[in-house]
Amino acid sequence: DNSASTEEQEAASSPVKNADWDPVTKLLAWIQQNEGQVDLEVGAVTEWGLRGTKAMRDMKKYQVAVKLKKYMAVPLGEWNKSSEENALTLLNKRFRNPEWDQVMGTYWESLPQRGSIITKETFPPTKLGLLQDPSMAAFVRVHQDFTRNVLRGAKPHVVKDVRGLLGRDISLEDFKYWTALVASYAFTFPDEDDPEKQVRVMLPLMDLINHGNAGEANLKLFRDDKGDYIAYATRDVSKGEELRHSYNGGCERNDHSLFHYGFVQDLAAPKLAAQDLPDGNLYDESSHSEADYEAGGSLVSEEELQRLSAILAAFPSTEAEDDRLLRGGSWFDKLLGRKPLTDDVERLFVQYRALRKKALRVTIDKLRANLAASKAEL
Numbered sequence: 001d002n003s004a005s006t007e008e009q010e011a012a013s014s015p016v017k018n019a020d021w022d023p024v025t026k027l028l029a030w031i032q033q034n035e036g037q038v039d040l041e042v043g044a045v046t047e048w049g050l051r052g053t054k055a056m057r058d059m060k061k062y063q064v065a066v067k068l069k070k071y072m073a074v075p076l077g078e079w080n081k082s083s084e085e086n087a088l089t090l091l092n093k094r095f096r097n098p099e100w101d102q103v104m105g106t107y108w109e110s111l112p113q114r115g116s117i118i119t120k121e122t123f124p125p126t127k128l129g130l131l132q133d134p135s136m137a138a139f140v141r142v143h144q145d146f147t148r149n150v151l152r153g154a155k156p157h158v159v160k161d162v163r164g165l166l167g168r169d170i171s172l173e174d175f176k177y178w179t180a181l182v183a184s185y186a187f188t189f190p191d192e193d194d195p196e197k198q199v200r201v202m203l204p205l206m207d208l209i210n211h212g213n214a215g216e217a218n219l220k221l222f223r224d225d226k227g228d229y230i231a232y233a234t235r236d237v238s239k240g241e242e243l244r245h246s247y248n249g250g251c252e253r254n255d256h257s258l259f260h261y262g263f264v265q266d267l268a269a270p271k272l273a274a275q276d277l278p279d280g281n282l283y284d285e286s287s288h289s290e291a292d293y294e295a296g297g298s299l300v301s302e303e304e305l306q307r308l309s310a311i312l313a314a315f316p317s318t319e320a321e322d323d324r325l326l327r328g329g330s331w332f333d334k335l336l337g338r339k340p341l342t343d344d345v346e347r348l349f350v351q352y353r354a355l356r357k358k359a360l361r362v363t364i365d366k367l368r369a370n371l372a373a374s375k376a377e378l
């Protein structure tokens with residue numbers, strides 16, 4: 001058999017043995033061996049080493065970056081089920097079906113390991129004060145209580161007996177880890193049998209693609225009529241460009257992206273946290289948006305100026321003070337031994353509160369200018 005001997009030769013001349021490959025290299029090979037297509041590379045995409053995906057060559061609009069056979073996907077439950085419930089669905093399948101679990105081992109290994117996922121499920125409770133956002137901290141506590149309660153069987157509508165379901169005990173740390181993964185790495189697609197229903201699904205490699213805002217995103221994901229998953233370019237892309245798709249329009253608000261995905265962005269046109277608009281919060285969309293602060297907008301008023309200014313004034317630290325914590329400050333701070341924060345979670349939380357203040361400041365400035373202009377017109 002000719003092909004087998006070619007494979008043997010390749011294996012023999014390959015510089016590393018299969019077992020030594022890093023998890024991502026293994027993942028790409030595994031997808032290609034399973035009728036998939038890979039036309040991107042995985043690596044660091046920011047100076048601080050965020051992992052993401054990049055174009056390996058110039059790409060044309062509609063060109064396929066990843067194709068994944070249906071059988072490589074990991075279907076979970078309906079989209080409106082909690083991540084805890086979806087995590088149990090996943091763990092049940094893993095524990096009850098060891099052969100499948102082993103086949104999928106290459107995928108599990110490509111995922112971030114315990115301790116490196118920072119989302120609402122894993123935010124350390126002792127650090128929540130650093131957010132300077134009691135309402136976000138409260139939402140986080142409610143989530144973390146729920147996870148704990150599901151695990152100890154206190155939420156019988158989700159599961160009566162975790163041990164009975166999984167056939168073994170799992171630690172709270174493990175449960176939080178899988179819940180966080182299911183929450184921040186799974187996708188939502190219409191159900192194949194009932195398009196009215198939305199279901200969650202985990203997609204190897206496709207879940208290594210980072211979020212891009214509208215205007216930056218250059219990939220889209222869809223499922224074809226055979227049920228296979230495809231990520232394709234939505235415009236021409238140059239070699240080396242990061243490939244991104246939009247997770248959710250809400251990610252342009254840092255409260256949303258921090259809570260659900262553990263990142264924040266310093267946008268040129270910063271958006272207020274949902275709760276800083278006159279109505280709305282993390283879970284309830286506001287009836288207002290930044291457009292209402294433009295000239296002639298419904299929020300260009302003296303009362304709104306007072307309201308936003310009061311929110312900004314009530315923070316326990318200023319933007320400049322936060323900035324000093326992140327950057328290490330002046331020669332004076334250095335002399336006093338004040339070092340920049342190094343802990344990832346602490347930096348993220350201080351970045352969040354500084355960017356929240358920045359969005360308030362920028363909105364207040366715009367509002368004040370538009371208010372002055374409208375008075376001058378009168």
Ligand SMILES: C[S@@+](CC[C@H](N)C(=O)[O-])C[C@H]1O[C@@H](n2cnc3c(N)ncnc32)[C@H](O)[C@@H]1O
Nearest residue numbers: 051052112184185207208209210211261262263
């Ligand atoms: C679906 S994964 C994407 C792949 C991930 N970067 C990795 O290496 O495993 C989602 C996670 O990636 C990170 N992420 C995604 N988009 C990002 C962005 N635009 N900026 C910063 N981090 C981002 C966040 O940690 C998020 O929870």
